[in-house]
Amino acid sequence: MNIVADENMPYVEALFGEIGEITRVNGRQLTPEQLIDVDVLLVRSVTKVNAELLSQANKLKFVGSATIGTDHIDLALLEQRNIPFTNAPGCNAAAVGEFAFIAMLELAKRFKQPLKDKVVGIVGAGNTGSALEHCLNAYGMKVLLCDPLLEEQQLSNRSATNISDKNSRQFVSLDTIIEQADIISLHVPITKTGPHKTWYLFDEAKLNQLKPHAWLVNCCRGEVIDNRALIKVKQQRDDLKLVLDVWEGEPNPMPELVPLVEFATPHIAGYSLEGKARGTYMLFEKLCEIFGLEHQKSLLNLLPKFNISQLHITDKVSETQLLTLARLVYNLADDDYLFRNSFLNNHGFDHMRKNHTHRREFSALSLVNTGHCEVDWMFKLGFSGVER
Ligand SMILES: NC(=O)c1ccc[n+]([C@@H]2O[C@H](COP(=O)([O-])OP(=O)(O)OC[C@H]3O[C@@H](n4cnc5c(N)ncnc54)[C@H](O)[C@@H]3O)[C@@H](O)[C@H]2O)c1
Numbered sequence: 001m002n003i004v005a006d007e008n009m010p011y012v013e014a015l016f017g018e019i020g021e022i023t024r025v026n027g028r029q030l031t032p033e034q035l036i037d038v039d040v041l042l043v044r045s046v047t048k049v050n051a052e053l054l055s056q057a058n059k060l061k062f063v064g065s066a067t068i069g070t071d072h073i074d075l076a077l078l079e080q081r082n083i084p085f086t087n088a089p090g091c092n093a094a095a096v097g098e099f100a101f102i103a104m105l106e107l108a109k110r111f112k113q114p115l116k117d118k119v120v121g122i123v124g125a126g127n128t129g130s131a132l133e134h135c136l137n138a139y140g141m142k143v144l145l146c147d148p149l150l151e152e153q154q155l156s157n158r159s160a161t162n163i164s165d166k167n168s169r170q171f172v173s174l175d176t177i178i179e180q181a182d183i184i185s186l187h188v189p190i191t192k193t194g195p196h197k198t199w200y201l202f203d204e205a206k207l208n209q210l211k212p213h214a215w216l217v218n219c220c221r222g223e224v225i226d227n228r229a230l231i232k233v234k235q236q237r238d239d240l241k242l243v244l245d246v247w248e249g250e251p252n253p254m255p256e257l258v259p260l261v262e263f264a265t266p267h268i269a270g271y272s273l274e275g276k277a278r279g280t281y282m283l284f285e286k287l288c289e290i291f292g293l294e295h296q297k298s299l300l301n302l303l304p305k306f307n308i309s310q311l312h313i314t315d316k317v318s319e320t321q322l323l324t325l326a327r328l329v330y331n332l333a334d335d336d337y338l339f340r341n342s343f344l345n346n347h348g349f350d351h352m353r354k355n356h357t358h359r360r361e362f363s364a365l366s367l368v369n370t371g372h373c374e375v376d377w378m379f380k381l382g383f384s385g386v387e388r
């Protein structure tokens with residue numbers, strides 16, 4: 001079997017090596033000719049899987065994308081050509097949730113304002129939005145959720161069963177989020193049509209309505225914010241603080257926007273080692289299922305141990321100390337620094353993504369509670385640990 005895989009997908013050899021011959025490719029530069037006689041195509045978000053790319057794919061039996069988003073895939077075309085497809089929903093949700101949470105801790109430190117007192121509005125309460133909600137709840141913060149699609153689904157489930165579910169979630173409108181949230185974090189897919197389309201969801205008018213001193217975090221898709229309007233609004237409103245991981249026009253963000261942003265990164269919010277490994281593993285499992293292949297491989301065996309084995313907690317952990325712990329797992333300022341200094345270079349955006357030293361998730365760091373203090377919230381946040 002011939003397998004073509006994006007060069008930025010870890011563990012492909014470890015997982016797919018016994019199934020077929022693997023060719024690694026630059027996902028952004030993949031050509032139709034490279035898919036002649038190829039059985040399996042494994043991509044990431046930078047490869048547009050469309051009629052043109054598949055025009056010479058004479059043997060293709062499976063396409064997998066190790067991503068949450070599917071906006072780069074012509075799903076109708078794959079269905080029409082009977083080519084099974086899977087993406088990897090939720091694979092990097094914890095990575096994105098922790099990224100947004102760490103970014104908020106960093107902003108709190110930079111502007112000397114306790115994070116805990118702030119109200120956070122999450123737009124899009126699916127996998128990544130819920131992962132962030134989980135972190136914020138663990139830390140004891142007030143969270144508002146806006147997700148009209150989930151809200152409608154919940155309402156129709158309720159009216160179909162006539163039972164009110166005690167696990168049901170409370171949703172608010174986007175206007176309420178804009179009116180009440182001190183921090184807004186975006187977690188929607190990019191959609192161009194329909195009543196809840198997200199393309200330019202935050203246009204000039206919405207951006208102007210943000211509360212004074214609001215923080216806006218975007219780690220879903222760049223075009224959810226009109227970036228030109230953002231530049232205009234930000235130039236007039238220094239009170240707004242921005243964290244952008246995704247950009248309109250990737251891999252070429254608007255150069256004027258980057259200096260206006262507090263923390264700027266090249267679409268790597270989901271780039272934890274765990275998240276990437278999970279993504280590849282989910283494609284592997286799906287391929288095995290479709291082709292009826294048995295396997296003994298486990299995700300846990302793929303991941304290396306974290307280089308700090310255990311930390312002893314002897315007393316109450318402050319917000320500053322929490323940030324110090326979070327920085328052991330992921331230092332956002334390092335990526336921000338690298339990005340500012342490289343995004344204008346030739347292929348700087350992609351180069352940084354390709355060479356990204358994958359960070360770990362909170363779960364990689366093990367805490368030992370030797371001080372018999374209240375640390376349950378830290379375990380809820382995702383850190384591993386033991387009581388002693
Ligand atoms: N920066 C990164 O590295 C990175 C990593 C993972 C995912 N993403 C992006 O983030 C997006 C979200 O990921 P996810 O795993 O949470 O997806 P998901 O499908 O689990 O959740 C998305 C949620 O957004 C909701 N939604 C859709 N339109 C909305 C609207 N107009 N207003 C409010 N909510 C709306 C949906 O109902 C859904 O619940 C992905 O589609 C992908 O584009 C980026």
Ligand SMILES: O=C(O)[C@H](O)[C@H](O)COP(=O)(O)O
Nearest residue numbers: 044045046066067068069270
């Ligand atoms: O949709 C996703 O899962 C993310 O945007 C993903 O992290 C993007 O990473 P890429 O596939 O471009 O490496």
